[in-house]
Amino acid sequence: MKDRLTEELLAIRAAQEIKPGDYCNLGIGLPQLCASHVPEGAIVQAENGTLGYGPLVDQDNVDKMDLDFIDAGGSFFTPAPGMAFFDILTSFMMIRSGRLKSFLGGLQVSERGDLAIHSLSSTDKFPQIGGSMDLAWGAKRLIVLMTHNTKDGVSKIVKELTLPMSARACVDLIITDIAVIEVTSGGLVLRECVPGWTPEEIQEQTEAPLKVADDVKEMEF
Amino acid sequence: MKDRLTEELLAIRAAQEIKPGDYCNLGIGLPQLCASHVPEGAIVQAENGTLGYGPLVDQDNVDKMDLDFIDAGGSFFTPAPGMAFFDILTSFMMIRSGRLKSFLGGLQVSERGDLAIHSLSSTDKFPQIGGSMDLAWGAKRLIVLMTHNTKDGVSKIVKELTLPMSARACVDLIITDIAVIEVTSGGLVLRECVPGWTPEEIQEQTEAPLKVADDVKEMEF
Amino acid sequence: MSKICTADKAMARVHDSDMIAAHNWGISGSPGYLFRALVERGVKDLTLCIPNFIPMPEGFVERGLTDPSILLPQVRKIISPFIGARGILSNLSETFLSNLAKEGRLEIETSTHGILMERLYAGATGLGGIYSPVGVDTIVAEGKEKRNIDEVDYVFEKPLRPDVGLIKADKADTLGNLVYRGSARGANPLIAMASKYTIVEVFDVVEPGVLEPEMIVTPGVFVDCVVRIPDEDIYSGKRRTELIQLLAEVMLARGM
């Protein structure tokens, strides 16, 4: 078995998509790990109503915990200069305004960029949709972070979704533990391979067909 | 010619419809004159974004003029404890929430409570609608203040509107310079006569048929 | 015309079959004191409209966390984009909720966070409906009109106009003007505007004029009753330090 990226390295690569001046939302799960790698001058939004908050509270500064400073995943944050608060209505208007880069986890992405994220089954009784459909639809640019395959080795990058769809043709970029793949109008384009992997090996792990970019390169950190 | 109410007396009678605890909007024109007669404990809204402001600035306190404290008609107001500011979107949500009593002027009211206020002609090139249609539609209770007749003596209380309609079946009470008339599902009901006027004389001035309330009374101030 | 009243008196306006809206997202901004008062009020067949429905582990409610699941025996329908029945914090198994649903004792309608807010907004502002770009051809669009407008597909969504809004704010003045603090703002301002009758629980009440006019987020016109949480109550402002201590212990124990 070839080496795949750790979650931490995957997050570090994904955070490279954030540029100074960007506004971004980091979804629950893998994207949250990008938080520590956001470049100076970029601003993070929490969809429960904050823009531009500071580092999260952890074991080392539990005394900084403020009950009213919580992000969308329920973590406590510290204040930062220029931070702003707003209600959830405004927050989702912001999300659908096309002014944010969104980073989401994913269960499946189709070759047209359809995303499945909210449900493992179409007979699911209890909704876990949250803000995922809004984030997927409204993003200026949508980057999906996920392992390339399920635990059973099944490709998550598919021709057609088999899981319930969250939003159609919404994904711009897929970053997995073995590759970076762009969704284009001409199909999926392999842009980067994790060190040790060839394009052919990545295609073997992928149900949907990949075009290999002329300038395909090894992933850098 | 019998005496008709002065504008000031008409406004004083109209202000009796405002009770402590009420929130109200006083439209441009005649309703603005109610401002000085609002009872303690009632709160006035300006649709350009203020709730609960203090007395208007006049010649005697020109030094209190603040460029950022202006009501919907462009008058300067003084601050008051408990005053709140908001944007126009919120303001019109407030207006359409059914939580305000609205006082509007009127050009015509029909016997079903249809209101014409925004235009003297259906070929009008330049809109003067402003917030009138929102105020008419959204009011918890809509009170129209107007002279009973036009300058030419024509009744403004009509069977069918001849002027462009602003909102259908919206008026609850009409206060004119000779009468107080309620709009009910059974038609117009004459509730009060200005001193010196009989119900018959008021009917003579009114195109639409009036029912005389059992307890019709003389207007009091 | 002070709007201050007790929770008891405020709850008298809540009736069987009412639609109740409330905020729930994380540990702050959700009206735990009013939820408890609603349980005591004992009305039934409620519809609960809530951005998240996140049950708490046993024993945490008594220590100051808010748990909407204490309302379950009174609720016939939940409208929510997120039901945290699978969460690590849950003391309600999915099986338990499934059983309620199977027995016809609980109906669940889903949405997205954003579209639930837009439906409440449409209710607040008197709209008859909106065309949402989110949710097209997904589970939330089932049974709803789909329409193409200017070459984009939309789903028709209807307004929600709750009978009663139960909200939480940081401070109120006696006229019902409200200020919030940090991310505890949540859906509270919108619920105040969308509901026919709004009850707010607050840590503190001040006289009119104390709150900066520019800082007031919810103007008093949208608030019918202001309930100050009594100092001795576990949900009071005075006792928030106990909750901080509890959560700090949890965080340290988990090694986060």
Added chain:
Amino acid sequence: MSKICTADKAMARVHDSDMIAAHNWGISGSPGYLFRALVERGVKDLTLCIPNFIPMPEGFVERGLTDPSILLPQVRKIISPFIGARGILSNLSETFLSNLAKEGRLEIETSTHGILMERLYAGATGLGGIYSPVGVDTIVAEGKEKRNIDEVDYVFEKPLRPDVGLIKADKADTLGNLVYRGSARGANPLIAMASKYTIVEVFDVVEPGVLEPEMIVTPGVFVDCVVRIPDEDIYSGKRRTELIQLLAEVMLARGM
């Protein structure tokens, strides 16, 4: 990543045929400095979306009042619920505007204050359209779909998504976070959210952290360029006293 720039540079993003949104209501909160910069930019065939279009008497613009009618030569269409051509303050006769309209040089689309706001809101939040209860069977409903929903009639209204929002705030920080003052707030926060590109003129700029996070009305994400009005300009914060003096004189002269 400071957003501070000059009016000149900010205006470079405005093009022929753009839809421009701006606030105008009374003497405060309307972006007079940016209107002048837009005249200097010289683009044409603009659509102007504005809650009121109220011309000022001659000589008042030079003394610090804001007059949207200085844009008339560049405007092909006005979307507004209120055009103050008949007002006592007007120096533009109805005949003048009528002539523009007759010659096909000016198109006017009307609305109501509330519905214009809702259309901008729908644009901001990505909706395909809304059903408005206001305006049914009136002039604003002409040519629009009418629909009965749950026994109430509504008019279908489409979103407005301006290319450029010209707004005015009291203060900005360098990240574009904005605070307003009093009734100068107006439609400015909504225009910031609804527009694809937002330029704000402010009296003062401060560093991030100076504005209270709870007081920020427009978060910086909605703002692209912050233009500080130069102190020597008639529209500057420093020179507002001159405007107060002018208006006080007018008030005293009118005997109001």
